[in-house]
Amino acid sequence: MDPLTLGALLAVITVLVLFSGVSVAVGLIIVSAGFLMVFDGLRSLQLLPEILFGKLDNFALLSIPMFIIMGASIASTRAGADLYEALDRWLTRVPGGLVISNLGACALFAAMSGSSPATCAAIGKMGIPEMRKRGYPDTVATGSIAAGGTLGILIPPSVTMIVYGIATETSIGRLFLAGVVPGLLLVTLFMAWSLYDTWRKGSADAIAGRSYSWRERFEIMPRVLPFLLIIMGVLYAMYGGLATPSETAAVGALLCMVIAIIIYKLWSPKLLWNVLRDSTRESVMILFIIGAAGVFSYMLSSLFITQSIAAWIGTLDVNPWVLMFFINIFLLVAGFFLPPVAVILMAAPILLPIVISAGFDPYWFAVILTINMEIGLITPPVGLNLYVINGIAPEISLRTILVGSMPFVGCMVVAILLLCFFPGLATWLPDLIMGQAV
Amino acid sequence: MAAGIPSTTSGIRPGWPGQVDRLSTLFGWISAGMIVVSVLITCQMIFVRAVLGQSTVWQTELVTYLMVAATLLGLPYVQKLRGHVNVDLIPLMLRRGPRKALAIVTLSASMLIIAVMLFYGFEFWHKAWARNWKSETIWAVRLWIPYAAVPAGLGMLLLQLAADLWATINGTDKPFNIAEEKD
Numbered sequence: 001m002d003p004l005t006l007g008a009l010l011a012v013i014t015v016l017v018l019f020s021g022v023s024v025a026v027g028l029i030i031v032s033a034g035f036l037m038v039f040d041g042l043r044s045l046q047l048l049p050e051i052l053f054g055k056l057d058n059f060a061l062l063s064i065p066m067f068i069i070m071g072a073s074i075a076s077t078r079a080g081a082d083l084y085e086a087l088d089r090w091l092t093r094v095p096g097g098l099v100i101s102n103l104g105a106c107a108l109f110a111a112m113s114g115s116s117p118a119t120c121a122a123i124g125k126m127g128i129p130e131m132r133k134r135g136y137p138d139t140v141a142t143g144s145i146a147a148g149g150t151l152g153i154l155i156p157p158s159v160t161m162i163v164y165g166i167a168t169e170t171s172i173g174r175l176f177l178a179g180v181v182p183g184l185l186l187v188t189l190f191m192a193w194s195l196y197d198t199w200r201k202g203s204a205d206a207i208a209g210r211s212y213s214w215r216e217r218f219e220i221m222p223r224v225l226p227f228l229l230i231i232m233g234v235l236y237a238m239y240g241g242l243a244t245p246s247e248t249a250a251v252g253a254l255l256c257m258v259i260a261i262i263i264y265k266l267w268s269p270k271l272l273w274n275v276l277r278d279s280t281r282e283s284v285m286i287l288f289i290i291g292a293a294g295v296f297s298y299m300l301s302s303l304f305i306t307q308s309i310a311a312w313i314g315t316l317d318v319n320p321w322v323l324m325f326f327i328n329i330f331l332l333v334a335g336f337f338l339p340p341v342a343v344i345l346m347a348a349p350i351l352l353p354i355v356i357s358a359g360f361d362p363y364w365f366a367v368i369l370t371i372n373m374e375i376g377l378i379t380p381p382v383g384l385n386l387y388v389i390n391g392i393a394p395e396i397s398l399r400t401i402l403v404g405s406m407p408f409v410g411c412m413v414v415a416i417l418l419l420c421f422f423p424g425l426a427t428w429l430p431d432l433i434m435g436q437a438v
Numbered sequence: 439m440a441a442g443i444p445s446t447t448s449g450i451r452p453g454w455p456g457q458v459d460r461l462s463t464l465f466g467w468i469s470a471g472m473i474v475v476s477v478l479i480t481c482q483m484i485f486v487r488a489v490l491g492q493s494t495v496w497q498t499e500l501v502t503y504l505m506v507a508a509t510l511l512g513l514p515y516v517q518k519l520r521g522h523v524n525v526d527l528i529p530l531m532l533r534r535g536p537r538k539a540l541a542i543v544t545l546s547a548s549m550l551i552i553a554v555m556l557f558y559g560f561e562f563w564h565k566a567w568a569r570n571w572k573s574e575t576i577w578a579v580r581l582w583i584p585y586a587a588v589p590a591g592l593g594m595l596l597l598q599l600a601a602d603l604w605a606t607i608n609g610t611d612k613p614f615n616i617a618e619e620k621d
Contacts, residue, residue: 021529021614022544023522030551049559049588056506059498062480065473065505243484250480273470280470281521284512288522291509339523381527 001039003308010035010305014346024342025285025292032292032299039303048295055294056287059246060166065283066249067157070234071113072279073256074227076271077264080109080122082223088130089212089220096195098134099144102127103194106148107187110155112231116377120149120388128393137201138396143404144194146385147411148187150374153340155183156235160340160373162245163290164366167348172245173238174437177430178363179370182419186371189411197407226259239433286341293345300350310353320358321420324368327351328416331369335376339384343373363437367426368416375412378405451610455601459518462598465591466515472508476501496577503584510591514598520615529614538606541613545603552596559588 001009010031017027029048036044074080087101087108094100102123110119124145131141153160156176165172234252237243243251257275260266266275300306313323334343348369355365377385380402389401419425430437450456483497516522529537565571567582605611 018525019528020544021524021526021540022548023517023524025522026548026551027524029555030547033551033554045554046558046561049555049562049592052555053506053562053585053588056509057502059502062476062501062505065508066477066480069473069477242488247480247484250477251484253477254481276470276474277466277519280466280473280508280512281516281519283473284469284509284516285521285523287505287509288513288516337525337527342523382525 003304004312006035006039006303007305007309010300018338024338025288028289028292028296028346032295035303036299044302047298051295051298052291055291058166060162060172060244061287061290062246063162063172063244063249064159064286065279066246066253067114067159067162068282068286069253069275069279070157070230070249070256071115071118072275072282073253073260073266074109074112075115075118075122076266076275077260079112079224079227079264080105080119081126082220083108083227084123084126086217086220086224089217092211096191096198098131099136099140099194099198100191102131103144103148103187103190106145107151107155107183108228110149110152110183111157112227114152114157114159116149116152116374117384117388119152120145120385121392123148124389124392128389128396136198137404138400139404140194140197140201141404142389142393142396142401143406143408144190146378146389146401146405147190147408149385149388150377150412151183151186153373153377154179154186154367154370156180157231157245157249158370159286160344160370161366163286163341164344164348164369166290167293167345168352168362168366170362170366171434171437174363174430174434175366176235176238176245177433178367178426180429181425182367182371182415185418185425186374186412186415189414190408193407193411223263226263227256230255230259289342289345293342296346297349306350306353309350310357313354314357320360323354323358324360324420327355328368328372331372332375335373336379337382338376339382340370340373340376343376344369361423361427361437363430364419364423364426368419371412371416371419375409379409451601451605455605455610458597458601462514462518462594465511465594466518469508469512469515472504472511476504476508479504499573499575499577499579503579506584507587507591510587511594513591514594517595517598517602524614526614526616529616534613537616538613541606542603545599545606549596549599549603552592552599556589556592556596559592563589 014031017031018024022030033045033048084101084105087104088098091097091101091104105123105127106119109122113119113122127145128141132138152158156179158176158179161175161179162172164170165175230252234248237248237251238245242248260275261272266272297306331343331347334347352362352365356362377383380386386398386401386405390398450459479497479501483494486492486494529540532540563582563585566585571581572578573581602611606613
């Protein structure tokens with residue numbers, strides 16, 4: 001069988017296996033082992049444990065559990081609520097201050113936790129009831145948080161970006177920087193839509209907001225500053241060249257746990273274990289998918305599928321932007337069904353050579369890919385954030401949450417288009433701070 | 439939906455699956471402990487290098503092996519918590535009977551592949567042990583020690599999958615952990 005037909009057969013079988021409900025990691029190993037056994041003989045299976053081990057034997061992977069611990073310890077405290085309250089107190093004079101504070105809090109919390117569902121839950125628990133109380137439409141209250149939560153995987157530090165960096169051997173520091181301006185662009189678009197929608201539905205009271213004294217504004221600051229300082233410290237250490245992402249993340253994880261214990265009094269062993277258990281569960285789940293995806297990409301290249309697809313696309317002689325359009329559609333569809341980490345690990349090693357040979361920047365592409373994954377987080381059938389919001393605001397129907405989220409999908413599509421027209425939005429900051437990519 | 443938010447089954451099941459759950463939880467503690475130790479060692483490494491100005495020999499390698507071991511030994515515990523993400527679109531569309539049948543098929547297929555990986559994983563470890571392989575670093579770790587996580591983690595995962603299969607067959611577990619009222 002020629003490698004291209006084999007590739008098509010593989011795509012169909014992978015989809016079938018993953019949709020059967022088997023876990024993503026084990027599913028990838030099943031497909032890889034099946035194809036290797038049929039087309040390369042039983043002996044090829046012998047190497048699988050070694051490949052699994054080899055893929056995990058990488059110091060850079062340490063940054064994943066470390067950033068997850070940072071996020072989980074922050075998420076286990078009242079930090080989200082405090083952050084939200086602080087922004088609300090400071091932004092009351094801004095029209096529509098509450099929804100702006102919510103989205104700002106989402107962006108900041110995303111920067112602290114690196115996780116989309118954690119951001120949704122942390123800000124939404126306070127933000128949604130408060131917005132509804134002050135007369136914001138349900139669609140705006142839930143949609144803004146669902147969309148704001150997706151920023152977790154774009155704004156640094158982002159676990160998804162780390163996984164992309166590891167899968168494609170690109171610089172994690174540069175990837176983080178590439179996400180900053182597009183992240184701010186998305187927040188701005190989200191805010192603009194929320195304000196317009198609130199105004200359109202005539203919720204004038206909501207836009208007026210309430211006022212706080214300066215005393216009230218300053219007294220909340222000590223509770224939010226420590227975490228913000230840690231994040232700034234971690235990013236400074238990384239870009240100042242003091243330590244690698246893994247090392248700074250470890251220091252960040254330790255400091256966040258210490259602060260959670262001291263300031264937020266998280267000293268009961270049970271609560272601490274909950275943080276540790278959730279971090280272990282999430283880390284092991286992601287690392288196992290990374291190992292399994294390593295086995296999968298070994299199978300792809302030993303059956304010459306990766307190379308043949310890249311060569312085939314090279315012969316098609318299509319306009320690079322047409323190619324990018326189809327890649328976006330593919331990513332969007334994959335993101336509807338699969339978690340971002342799985343899509344990145346399976347698709348990035350195949351797509352990146354194609355994308356680079358078509359003349360696109362790998363860091364710019366990482367941002368495009370991530371925004372596609374963000375869309376998958378607020379669209380059915382998997383739409384993780386929709387279910388998180390449904391969990392914290394059960395009185396609002398899933399349909400309303402979905403309707404509220406759809407315009408934000410539009411904002412993300414606009415952001416992708418803007419990035420296509422102005423790639424500098426993603427590449428300017430990394431080039432400025434780290435110099436041109438080699 | 440499955441992708442991302444796993445529902446936690448913290449209760450211990452009756453019979454031998456319960457014993458397996460307890461053992462998997464122990465593996466989970468070990469895995470979590472290894473992650474915490476990695477945090478501390480990495481911080482110590484930065485201190486030694488940046489503050490004391492000394493070079494570090496063993497830290498990076500040890501932390502890397504600890505992460506591999508934490509992942510492999512954590513597998514059964516995460517399986518017990520139903521924390522390995524899956525796409526449960528088809529199981530959600532099925533009625534109770536076919537859903538249970540599909541759960542039995544996917545668990546059996548998972549067991550089969552993990553058993554194959556365990557077999558070769560044991561061979562992988564045994565070779566390193568019998569030939570006394572060492573890592574090509576100054577620290578020169580005897581490789582059978584880190585490699586032992588492969589058979590240990592996969593072996594325990596196989597046991598956990600067997601317990602889950604048994605509990606699915608006799609009705610203790612809901613297939614794919616999907617609540618029955620959705621039928």
